[in-house]
Amino acid sequence: MANTRxxxxxxxxxxxxxxxxxxxxxxIRTFIKEVEAALTAGKKKEAAEALKKAQPELARGVSRGVIHKNTASRKLSRLSKRVASLG
Structure with a gap:
């Protein structure tokens, strides 16, 4: 228990x-889920737009210190790869 003021x-x-x-x-998770939902539905255009919106949210999370830089980079890379392969 805290002793001092x-x-x-x-x-x-x-x-x-x-x-x-x-x-x-x-x-951040909500933005990522929007991208994943579009990916599972097979909608490349919507997934690309959602990814564009998720990107600055991930960057903001890094700058605020809530997620690590490499974590954001990894998530962004994997999502980008999945969107590109939707072709």
């Missing part, structure tokens, strides 16, 4: 940051 403040702040970070990660 400062430690109590940190507990509250950490909870707020965790909620914000969770919302950001959830938003």
């Amino acid at each position: 400062q430690a109590k403040k940190r507990i509250g702040r950490n909870a707020n940051r965790a909620a914000i970070n969770h919302a950001r990660i959830s938003r």
Whole structure:
């Protein structure tokens, strides 16, 4: 249990940051799911458009520090590859 005033403040702040970070990660996942849904439906044009929207969200997640740079790069690469192969 927190003993000092400062430690109590940190507990509250950490909870707020965790909620914000969770919302950001959830938003990124939603954009990725839109791409995957278009891919499974076999709609290349929609998948490409969804990928264009997901790309800046992944980049924003990296800049905010909620996901690692390599993770975003890997996800983007795999999605791009799947969209291209839909041909």
